[in-house]
Amino acid sequence: MPAFGPSLDQPPGDAPPRGKVWFVGAGPGSPDLLTLRAVECLRQADVVVHDALVPPQVLARVAAAGCLVQAPRGGSGRGPAADDPGTATGWLLVRLAVEGKRVVRLKGGDPTVFARLAEELAPVQQAGLDWEIVPGVTAALAAAAAAGLPLTSRATASSLTLVTGHGAAENHDRIDYATLSRLPGTLAVYMGVEQVRTWAGALLTAGRPADTPVTVVSRCGWPDQRIMPSSLGRCAAGDVGHDCAAPAIVLVGAASDAAASPAVAPGPLTARTVLVTRPAGQATDLMQALAARGATPIALPLVEIGPPPDPGALAAAILAADRYDWIVFASVNGVDAFVSTLRGLGRDGRAIGTARLAAIGTATSRALEDAGFVCDAVPTLQRSEGLLDALGDTVRRGRFLLLRADAGRDILPAGLRAAGHHVDEVAAYTSRPLAALPPAHLAGLDGIGIDWITITSGRIAEAACRLLGARLGAWRVASLSPVTSAVLRRHGIEPHAEAREPTTEGLVAAIVTAGTAGAGDGD
Ligand code: SAH
Numbered sequence: 001m002p003a004f005g006p007s008l009d010q011p012p013g014d015a016p017p018r019g020k021v022w023f024v025g026a027g028p029g030s031p032d033l034l035t036l037r038a039v040e041c042l043r044q045a046d047v048v049v050h051d052a053l054v055p056p057q058v059l060a061r062v063a064a065a066g067c068l069v070q071a072p073r074g075g076s077g078r079g080p081a082a083d084d085p086g087t088a089t090g091w092l093l094v095r096l097a098v099e100g101k102r103v104v105r106l107k108g109g110d111p112t113v114f115a116r117l118a119e120e121l122a123p124v125q126q127a128g129l130d131w132e133i134v135p136g137v138t139a140a141l142a143a144a145a146a147a148g149l150p151l152t153s154r155a156t157a158s159s160l161t162l163v164t165g166h167g168a169a170e171n172h173d174r175i176d177y178a179t180l181s182r183l184p185g186t187l188a189v190y191m192g193v194e195q196v197r198t199w200a201g202a203l204l205t206a207g208r209p210a211d212t213p214v215t216v217v218s219r220c221g222w223p224d225q226r227i228m229p230s231s232l233g234r235c236a237a238g239d240v241g242h243d244c245a246a247p248a249i250v251l252v253g254a255a256s257d258a259a260a261s262p263a264v265a266p267g268p269l270t271a272r273t274v275l276v277t278r279p280a281g282q283a284t285d286l287m288q289a290l291a292a293r294g295a296t297p298i299a300l301p302l303v304e305i306g307p308p309p310d311p312g313a314l315a316a317a318i319l320a321a322d323r324y325d326w327i328v329f330a331s332v333n334g335v336d337a338f339v340s341t342l343r344g345l346g347r348d349g350r351a352i353g354t355a356r357l358a359a360i361g362t363a364t365s366r367a368l369e370d371a372g373f374v375c376d377a378v379p380t381l382q383r384s385e386g387l388l389d390a391l392g393d394t395v396r397r398g399r400f401l402l403l404r405a406d407a408g409r410d411i412l413p414a415g416l417r418a419a420g421h422h423v424d425e426v427a428a429y430t431s432r433p434l435a436a437l438p439p440a441h442l443a444g445l446d447g448i449g450i451d452w453i454t455i456t457s458g459r460i461a462e463a464a465c466r467l468l469g470a471r472l473g474a475w476r477v478a479s480l481s482p483v484t485s486a487v488l489r490r491h492g493i494e495p496h497a498e499a500r501e502p503t504t505e506g507l508v509a510a511i512v513t514a515g516t517a518g519a520g521d522g523d
Contacts, residue, residue, distance in 0.1 A: 025136015086119025165192025267294025322353025
């Protein structure tokens with residue numbers, strides 16, 4: 001990643017550290033519209049200065065070590081014209097960067113489009129700091145994609161103009177509506193809802209036909225995105241925007257036949273927002289399964305996975321792997337740690353000799369298969385008790401190696417030992433609940449209306465109760481298993497759905513079933 005890394009090399013010797021500012025586009029709101037470069041910047045940032053409108057699902061990509069700061073709304077900065085919010089933010093960036101920090105200025109959409117970039121940049125340049133721009137998907141492009149609209153077309157639209165509708169009354173002289181109305185193309189009107197009558201009226205006066213198609217996209221990429229077809233005449237009459245939540249963008253004249261048909265067919269969880277609390281890097285399966293049913297999944301990791309507490313012990317166990325009858329993996333993390341340690345030792349699959357491999361569930365066995373190992377046993381009941389049933393009688397007085405988290409349930413090792421087997425356990429990774437959630441994440445969650453939260457282990461249940469408090473009582477809670485549900489109940493939370501099978505599909509099915517059962521009950 002050339003943009004965020006090597007260029008940060010600090011000056012040699014005792015010279016003071018020099019920070020740098022990255023102006024990063026966050027896209028319209030949906031985290032899967034972040035660029036890879038933006039994600040990398042967020043991962044490495046010491047501090048992220050963001051706007052109020054950057055949603056929590058995007059802020060969740062900021063590494064736990066990175067601190068979040070909301071950009072000033074004006075008047076709090078230093079230097080000339082600091083009452084301008086852009087300039088005030090620019091001075092804030094300078095103050096942070098001169099301390100040697102990697103500062104990310106995260107802006108909705110693209111940082112160069114209606115984003116006060118010039119004002120924010122001026123102090124940074126004046127201070128002689130390094131800076132860089134990372135582009136983002138601007139609202140016009142995201143809105144066109146959401147509505148299924150071509151912004152240009154060989155036949156009807158040979159240009160695309162980005163224009164502000166804000167202050168249309170004041171800008172009347174400065175925006176040349178006569179020229180705009182003559183352009184054979186699409187207008188994307190940013191900040192256009194408040195003064196829709198003024199600018200739409202000006203375009204009509206300048207000669208654009210009243211039946212020019214218009215598409216309003218409200219909160220594009222957010223869980224409550226709405227796409228509303230209209231016409232220039234109706235806009236000039238003020239017939240738009242009453243129930244149109246900000247931010248919204250108006251596309252005028254875009255080739256419109258496609259507009260009426262939503263790009264994606266609704267699924268059983270359409271318009272449902274679901275929090276996924278699994279650790280970063282392990283949420284993808286669940287997020288994809290939810291999105292496939294129409295839900296908007298939001299990643300909110302509550303637990304962090306870290307390296308093994310004693311890497312030497314893990315390496316020693318793996319070097320002796322061929323002495324075991326069974327090697328048992330209690331999670332995908334265990335497989336990841338096993339495979340990376342094996343490779344780090346310069347060994348391959350032959351290291352396990354004739355040992356057989358067992359996985360607690362299908363996701364874990366799939367991870368083994370992805371790494372080139374065949375899994376010999378996956379219990380029907382995908383939890384410790386099931387694994388015990390499946391393995392207990394396979395050998396007499398067998399030798400078992402258990403790769404597990406640094407803490408967890410003891411049912412499996414205790415049961416195997418009780419059956420006369422020899423069991424070695426090694427912690428393949430650490431699993432730590434987050435100490436706290438940034439207030440900005442919590443405030444963001446409060447702003448978007450969560451329908452469901454998924455809880456996929458007892459440890460995550462504990463963390464959720466501590467970190468989310470009363471919010472948990474306001475959302476519907478989906479639990480992966482009876483073990484997880486028991487932990488929730490101990491904290492006074494009764495799950496609204498529990499997976500029949502403790503798998504991703506089982507969990508999603510439980511949410512769909514509970515959602516259908518609850519349809520019509522008003523929530
Ligand atoms: N830099 C941003 C634009 C900021 S100006 C970008 O490139 O998209 C703010 C305006 O952008 C809003 O008034 C609205 O018109 C538009 N906008 C930003 N995010 C939006 C979203 N998620 N959905 C619809 N419009 C959005």
